[in-house]
Amino acid sequence: MVTGTTCNFIIEEDREKPTQETAWKPIYIGGICSFIQTVQFAIFFPSMWPYILTLQPDLKQSSFGIVVAAYSFTQCIFSPFFGYWSNNISQVRLPMIIGFIIMAFGNLVYLSLQFWNDHYLYVMMFSRLIAGAGSGNMSLLRAYASTASTSKDRSKAIACVSGGIDIGSMVGPALQLLFTPLGAEGITTLGLKIDIYTAPALLCLVINTIGLLIVQLAFVEKQIILDSADSSAEEDVPKKKLINPCMIAISVCIMTRFTQQFINTTVESIDVAFTMMMFSFEKEKAVAINATMHTISGAIASVLYLSFIFTGIRKYLKECLYSVISLVIPLVWMLSTYPYNFYKDNVKPMINDLTTVSIWAYYAGFIMVFGVSFSIINITNTTLYSKVVGPRPQGTYQGFYQMAGSFGRMIAPLLMSATYTFFGPRIPWFILIGNFVVIIAAWIVLRKKMVPFEEYEANRVRCSVADTNV
Structure with missing residues (x-):
């Protein structure tokens, strides 16, 4: 028979003086670090495609896709590694520092791209591979927020880190607006050309340095121990081992993360090319409008996250229900911006009878998806995932969660x-629509499995008792 035990997180800086309070200060700092990490990733997307076209005009979109995938490839590999390493050394601080250093080196390589006379594609790919490896430590912030918070504060703690990630992904491309006045000509300082394409790498070096200093000087990690109510009365009684979490629920959460990052990266990688073709934008205009849309989406996301963190609205946010709603919104966007044959106008110049879509539907949906939908699901899905995993060290589990997103990217x-x-x-568009239909169906069909670990464990105990009585 499977036996359960009531478990609570106890947070302490000194094991002799345990408390049951959420470690808010390091969690808030973790939110800042997650923002910094995501900004240095997302800031490149609006300008990477135009930049590589400037250096190598005959490059095809499919080849550029390899560059975009390079970052996520190494992040996918190193996320579980950072999680496993963190669990083994029982801290997140050192892996965070190492990750920031690796990311800074990747940005240096990107900045040096202008000094190469050839092989631009491979140098850009190499820089993204390095930066992606360093960003594998991002999963540690989710793991820390999950285990450094009490059950009632879990959603707020997750919102701090997820908010940093989501806002960073919106603000990153929006920062490209700062460099628009530089244009493609830019300025040259100490032999370094700083223009609309290279300035992001320079800014990222500054951001990496700030993040490194924050972790080194301000992040005071509080250790988490698992206290068993059963063992509090009898110190000599060994603590009972937790059963494994529900793998079905974990799989649904992980697939949801994959789906979210899959559409996110699809839009990031083809958005500029798509709008240049669909709406006849020039390269600079496409970059500027893309950055503007991210600015608006980021502002909306910021309001939502701040409301969720500092008001009582989070208690009305049901994880399962709002996860499904947040998946329906991008599905509707994809359906409304599909270039159906019965549309009247064609793209110019005409390409295989391809029809144009409404610019208003595209950008209104863009804001709804990246400003509203993803802001909500970053909280609901991640919070539910941490609850499904249960009161145990989550570094490795969060590493696999991060890996799923990286795999989608x-x-x-x-x-x-x-x-x-x-x-x-x-x-x-057809692939994206099919992906969302499948994952929404999974949430609906398996909704009874999507419960916190304590409820899942209690159900297992009841089933075992019933089987024993029979």
């Missing part, structure tokens, strides 16, 4: 850039 540019190059936007 890796597959999307390879698959979607290739299909976009050969077939136009219809096939990528």
Whole structure:
């Protein structure tokens, strides 16, 4: 028979003086670090494609997809590694520092791209591989927020880190607006050309340095121990081992993370090319409008996260229900921006009878998806995932959660850039629609499995008791 035990997190800086309070200060700092990490990743997307076209005009979109996937490839590999390492040394601080150093080196390589006379694609790819490896430590922040918070504060703690990640992903591309006045000509200082394409790498070096200093000087990690109510009365009684969490629920949460990052990276990798073709934008205009949309989305996301963290609205946010709603919104966006054959106008110049979509539907949906939908699901899905895993060290589990997102980021540019190059936007949109239909159906069909670990454990105990009585 499976036996359960009531478990609570006890947070302490000194094991002799345990408390039951959430470690808010390091969690808030973790939110800042997650923002910094995501900004240095997302800031490159609006300008990478125009930049590589400037250096190598004959490059195809499918080849560029490999560059976009490079970052996620190494992040996918190193996320579980950082989680495993953190669990083994019982801290997140050192892996965080190492990650920031690796990311800074990757940004240095990107900045040096202007000094190469050839092989631009491979140098850019190498820089993204290095930066992606360093960003594998991002999973540690989710793990820390999950285990450094009490059950009642879990959603707020997750919102701090998820908010930093989501806002960073919105603000990053928006920062490209700061460099628009530089143009493609830019300025030259000490032999270094700083223009609309290279300035992001320089800013990222500054951001990496700030993040490194914050972790080194301000992040005071509080250790978490698991206290068993059963063992509090009898110190000599060994603590009972927790059963494994529900793998079905974990799989659904992980697939949801994959789906979210899959569409996110698809849009990031082909958005500029798509708007240049669909709406006849020039390169600079496409970059500027993309950054503007991210600015608006980021502002909305910021308001939502701040409201969730500092008001009581979070108690009305039911994880399962709002996760499904947040998945329906991008599905509706994909359906409304699919270039149906019965539309009247064609793109100019005409490409395989490809019809144009409404610019208002595209950008209004963009804001709804990246400003509202993803802001909510970053909280609901991640919070539920941490609850499904239960009161145990979550470094490795969060590493796999991060890996799922990284895998989506890796597959999307390879698959979607290739299909976009050969077939136009219809096939990528069709793939996205099918993906969302499947994951929404999984949430609905398996909704009874999507419960916190304590409820899952109690259900297992009841089933075992019933089987024994029979």
